[in-house]
Amino acid sequence: MTDTLFTLLASLLVAMALVSIFTARHLIRRLLALNILASAVFLLLVLTARSAGGIDPVPHALVLTGIVVAVSTTAVVLALYLRRYGREPPC
Numbered sequence: 001m002t003d004t005l006f007t008l009l010a011s012l013l014v015a016m017a018l019v020s021i022f023t024a025r026h027l028i029r030r031l032l033a034l035n036i037l038a039s040a041v042f043l044l045l046v047l048t049a050r051s052a053g054g055i056d057p058v059p060h061a062l063v064l065t066g067i068v069v070a071v072s073t074t075a076v077v078l079a080l081y082l083r084r085y086g087r088e089p090p091c
């Protein structure tokens with residue numbers, strides 16, 4: 001029951017993120033949509049590891065690595081955005 005619910009939730013998040021990526025004009029909204037898409041993929045990876053039955057640390061390691069990459073990419077894109085439009089980051 002919960003596996004089906006999580007799969008439906010991840011599918012809904014992927015669909016919403018893809019629609020937002022292709023229709024949003026603002027860069028920050030696209031960045032947020034990419035972060036939602038990454039979260040949906042992380043959810044699917046953890047769900048795959050859970051439904052595999054045995055203890056498989058590889059999907060969990062992939063999720064942790066993906067979180068680090070997603071946070072780093074978000075920070076770089078926000079820094080480039082601030083540099084491009086000449087706004088100072090709030091302290």
